[in-house]
Each structure stands twice: as structure tokens, then as C-alpha cells.
Amino acid sequence: AVVAFITILANLLVITAFCIDKRLRRTNNYFVISLTIAGLLTGGYSIPLYCITTWTKTEPLSLCKLCGFLDNSLATITVWTLALTSLDRYFMVINYKSYKSLITRTRAKIVLVMVWIYGSAVCSPPLFGWNEYWFSNETSTCGIKFGENVTHKEYFLFYFFSSFPIPLLLVTFCYTRIFIQV
Numbered sequence: 001a002v003v004a005f006i007t008i009l010a011n012l013l014v015i016t017a018f019c020i021d022k023r024l025r026r027t028n029n030y031f032v033i034s035l036t037i038a039g040l041l042t043g044g045y046s047i048p049l050y051c052i053t054t055w056t057k058t059e060p061l062s063l064c065k066l067c068g069f070l071d072n073s074l075a076t077i078t079v080w081t082l083a084l085t086s087l088d089r090y091f092m093v094i095n096y097k098s099y100k101s102l103i104t105r106t107r108a109k110i111v112l113v114m115v116w117i118y119g120s121a122v123c124s125p126p127l128f129g130w131n132e133y134w135f136s137n138e139t140s141t142c143g144i145k146f147g148e149n150v151t152h153k154e155y156f157l158f159y160f161f162s163s164f165p166i167p168l169l170l171v172t173f174c175y176t177r178i179f180i181q182v
Contacts, residue, residue, distance in 0.1 A: 001048070001051060003043075003047055004043050004044070004047040004048050004051070005043075006043075007039060007040075007042065007043025007044075007047060008040060008043040008044050010039075011036045011037075011039045011040035011043060012040065014032070014033070014036045015033065015036055015037070015040070018032075018033055018036075025105075027088070027103055027104065027105050027108050028085070028088050028089075028092070028103075028108075030105065030108045030109060030112060031081055031084055031085040031088060031108065031112070032085075034077070034081045034112045034115070034116075035078060035081050035082070035085075038074045038077050038078050038081070041070065041074055042071075042074055045067070045070060046067065046070060046071050046074070049063060049067050049142075050140075050141060053135070053140045053141060053142070054140045057137065057140055058135075059135040059142065063142075064133055064134060064135045064142035065126075065127060065132075065133045065142075067133070067142040068126065068133025068134075068142040068143050068144065069123055069124065069126070069127060069133060071141075071142070071143065072123040072133075072143070072144065072159065072163075073119045073120050073122075073123040074119070075163065076118070076119035076122055076123060076159075076162070076163040077115055077116055077119035077120075079163060079164060079167045079168075080115045080118065080119065080163075080167050081112065081115055082167065082171060083166070083167035083168075083170040083171050084111060084112070084115065086170060086171045086174035086175055087170060087174055088103055088108075089174065089175075089178060090173075090174035090175075090177060090178060091103055093178045093181055093182065094177055094178065094181055119163075122158075122159060122162045122163060123159065125155055125158075126144060126145075126155065130151065130154075130155050131144055131145055131151060131152050131154075131155035131156065132144075132145050132152075133145070144156055144159060
């Protein structure tokens with residue numbers, strides 16, 4: 001409960017500062033705000049529900065589908081936003097002369113909206129029958145079912161490859177190039 005409260009409070013402070021102080025509305029801070037919103041949703045929904053399921057060892061209010069969807073969507077959105085942040089830093093350091101014309105506020109907003117749509121789209125198939133979000137008694141969490149069923153494995157692989165390897169490679173490439181440049 002304390003972690004959720006601190007997470008919510010910290011993220012609300014960041015959002016408030018961004019909204020009040022116009023100097024903070026720089027292009028690169030839109031990536032921070034995207035991460036902050038994902039953190040706020042995690043602190044406001046996922047952490048409290050995880051605490052309840054851990055204490056009670058049950059799934060309260062049959063919210064498992066929603067919780068699994070939100071957790072996985074927010075993870076995908078966070079990972080892709082971190083990749084975009086590294087790309088933003090890459091262009092700032094490596095391609096600084098064309099940075100302001102290449103990375104604009106409008107483009108940053110559009111790409112971030114696309115990431116939120118993408119993260120939601122990648123994680124929605126279990127809501128419509130391709131795999132499922134289920135409550136695990138072993139871990140007391142709701143997540144993607146990974147069983148003997150071929151359909152479960154297919155979706156799990158789709159989710160994994162849609163959410164993690166490309167952002168990981170992008171972050172690795174960008175920060176390696178930045179390290180070499182500096």
C-alpha cells in the first residue's frame with residue numbers, strides 16, 4: 001500500500017509540474033510524461049490489486065482480464081517508450097544539427113500515441129479468444145496463460161516478440177553509439 005501511494009504521489013507531482021511549468025514542455029519530456037502516466041496507472045491499479053491477490057490468494061471481483069491486460073499493455077508501452085527515449089537521445093547526441101527539425105513536439109506526441117495504441121493492440125487478443133488472461137494460484141497474479149495449448153504458446157511468442165526484442169536492440173544500439181560518440 002505504501003509503494004502504491006508513493007508511486008501515485010510521485011507521478012502526480014511530475015504530471016503537475018509538467019502542466020504548470022511551460023518550460024518543462026520540451027520535446028524530450030513528452031517521453032517522460034508517457035512513462036509517468038504508465039507509472040501512475042500501475043501505482044493506482046496494478047500494485048493495489050497485486051497486493052490484494054497476494055494477501056488473499058484469490059482473484060477479487062473477477063478483474064483478472066482487466067488486470068492482465070493493463071499490466072501487459074503498460075509493460076509494452078513502457079518498454080517501447082524507453083526505446084523511443086533512447087532514440088531521442090541518440091538523435092540529440094549523434095545528429096544534433098538536425099535534431100530540432102527531426103524530433104518535433106508534434107512528431108513526439110504522434111509517436112507516443114501510436115505506442116499506446118500499439119501496446120493496447122498487442123495485448124488485446126486474449127480479451128477476444130487468442131489465449132487468455134488467467135489467475136495463477138502459484139504466483140497470485142493475473143497474466144497471459146502459458147500452457148500446453150498451441151494457441152497459448154503462439155500468442156505468448158507473439159506478445160514477447162512484439163514487445164521486447166526490438167526495443168532492447170534499439171536501446172542497445174542507441175546507447176552504444178552515444179557511448180562511442182562521447
